[in-house]
Structure formats: C-alpha cells, structure tokens
Amino acid sequence: MEYVCKKPHKYSQIQLNTDTHFNAIIMDVDDEEMLTEWNAVGLPVPTIQTINLNNKKAHLVWLLNVPISKRNKKAVRYYRDIVKSIQILIGADRNYQNHQTKNFLNIHLYHTVYNDYAYDLSEFRQFILSTVAQDITVEDTERSKSRHITLFNQLRHYGYKIAKNRDFYDLLKAKAEILNHQFEIPINYKSILKSVYEFCHENRNNFKVKATVKTMGFSKIVGLSLEKYQCEVSSRQRKAAKRTTQLKVIQTIRFIKVAIDHLIRKKCKITNTAIAQFTKRSLSTIKRYSGLIRKFIAKKKGLIRSIRVIASGGEERATHLPLRGAPLIALFTG
Numbered sequence: 001m002e003y004v005c006k007k008p009h010k011y012s013q014i015q016l017n018t019d020t021h022f023n024a025i026i027m028d029v030d031d032e033e034m035l036t037e038w039n040a041v042g043l044p045v046p047t048i049q050t051i052n053l054n055n056k057k058a059h060l061v062w063l064l065n066v067p068i069s070k071r072n073k074k075a076v077r078y079y080r081d082i083v084k085s086i087q088i089l090i091g092a093d094r095n096y097q098n099h100q101t102k103n104f105l106n107i108h109l110y111h112t113v114y115n116d117y118a119y120d121l122s123e124f125r126q127f128i129l130s131t132v133a134q135d136i137t138v139e140d141t142e143r144s145k146s147r148h149i150t151l152f153n154q155l156r157h158y159g160y161k162i163a164k165n166r167d168f169y170d171l172l173k174a175k176a177e178i179l180n181h182q183f184e185i186p187i188n189y190k191s192i193l194k195s196v197y198e199f200c201h202e203n204r205n206n207f208k209v210k211a212t213v214k215t216m217g218f219s220k221i222v223g224l225s226l227e228k229y230q231c232e233v234s235s236r237q238r239k240a241a242k243r244t245t246q247l248k249v250i251q252t253i254r255f256i257k258v259a260i261d262h263l264i265r266k267k268c269k270i271t272n273t274a275i276a277q278f279t280k281r282s283l284s285t286i287k288r289y290s291g292l293i294r295k296f297i298a299k300k301k302g303l304i305r306s307i308r309v310i311a312s313g314g315e316e317r318a319t320h321l322p323l324r325g326a327p328l329i330a331l332f333t334g
Helices: 002-006 073-090 122-126 138-145 147-162 168-180 189-202 225-266 271-278 285-287 288-295 305-311
Strands: 013-015 021-029 049-051 059-067 100-102 110-114
Touching: 049 073, 049 100, 059 073, 059 100, 059 147, 059 225, 110 189, 110 271, 138 305, 147 168, 147 189, 189 271, 225 288, 271 288, 285 288
Parallel strands: none
Antiparallel strands: 013 100, 021 059, 049 059, 049 110
C-alpha cells in the first residue's frame, strides 16, 4: 500500500481480489449512461467509483468486510451468484475477470468517489436473480483464478530471482511469452510485463533468497553447551511470544474495524462497550485501542477508512512489515 501511495501515477491498475480470496465485488461499466444504474436498482453505495477521465468508462467497487476464501466452494458459489446478478442488473461487462481494478489513487487518469463503508456479503442477497445458475461450472472455477493473476504471480516470483541480471528485461519477456502459452487462450501480457519489470528493477536490492521455510527463520541449534543452549532457547521463545502478541494485536484491529462498520450501517451508537460485545473482546482491551478507534470513526474527505489508516503511517500498528510486496496489491487479505 505504501509503495502505491508513493507512486500512484505509475500504475493504471491495482489488484483487489487475489488468487486465494475475493476481497471486493468489482463491476466494469463501459456505458456512461449506466453509471448510476446501481442506484436505480437499489444497490448499496459503492465503496469506490473510479471513472476514466478520457473515455468515462468506470469501475464500481464494493469492499467486503470479510474476505471470501476460494477454498470454500459454497461461499464462492454464493459470491459468484451475487456478482453475476449485479452484472445483469446494472448492465456491467459480464466477461470482466473481477480481480483487478482501475488505480483509484491515480488522480491523473481517474476521477474517484469514495464511500466510507465496507459491506457484508449477506447485504447483497436480495439482489440474486432466480435466472442466475446456482451451480458453478468447471469453466467458472477456472475463470475465478484469472489468467492475468496466474501469469502475474508466476512472472513476479521469477523476476525476484533474476532482478540483478544484466539482461533482466529480455529474460523476463521471454519467460512471460513461455508462461502465456500455458493458457488455452493467451492474453495480452504487456501491461503485466511492464508492471513486474518496473517494480523488480527498482527494488532489485531488496529481494532476499529464503534460507528457511520456518516461520521464525530459526536455524537448528548445534554445538552449544547446555548453558548456552538454554539461553538460546529462552531467547527464541521470547521472540516467538512477541510475534504471537503482534499477530493477536493485528487481528483485534481488524475485528474493531468490522465492528465499527457494522455499528455505523445499523445506525447504532459507537461505544467501547458495543465494540467489545461485537468483537467478543474485553472492555479493557478495546480501551487500549481508543486512538485507533477515533481514526476509524473520523471522516476525512477523499479517502476511505481502510486506506486512510495505512496511508497515514499506521501509528498504532503492532508491526512494520519489510518491503516484500508486489506492484499489484490486495487491500484486504484477511
């Protein structure tokens, strides 16, 4: 997120839905006259409306409070029925892959309108059309993976390894051509190639080869005396406990955001007690996050709440992750 915020003009697209989760409902509307059709059929206000300044084509995005795992076939079926129904209702492009969206941070290319809400999938249940097929075909399942994302993920991992090579671009392009032939219908990969090349070239000194697959990266303890062995074990236990605490903090923050969104939509008074009941956390725990809660509640024109917390520096986040991301990003990954 920080990378895209610093250089939003470099990318015309960003990734909201990943190869493992659906984090948003995305609609591609090519007809300018259909831009307000969502309102006519009674749909909730889109979280993000991104309109191309040149041709007036737009993307409508409804962010989801809880990501939909693609391993959950029932949830995916439910999600896809909603997506198909909305496409029909508002006249959106029914062939759109529903993974990448126009870069709403790029003010040079797009005009963006924000709404400060994320939604539960159940809020779209009433819009499911009876004519929409309930069974997911093999083709639908494969399509949900998106050829663009498959190629992007394969190409970027390859790019990380060869980013310092003198012939980096030529090697990357050759790899992209090979990977593209794996699809029954090849895609136009030029924008993906450009995105991966620019990111990998700029961050070529930041990529490190993983020395271990262990979560904490600890190597096996060998050749130590009993006293030093016990000291090393104690040190590792402290580090592991600290990491566990950080993960719990991050999870609590996510639950607090969902609780606040829920209370706002239901027009309930936002109190520490109400948040504690919704998140099933103690009142004392919720009070420790009072500064972050105020930031979530505060209205600031031009940015949605989830982006605002990240872009403002994340003063109360428990940890700062190293730059290991990719130019196409997912805002929510669960």
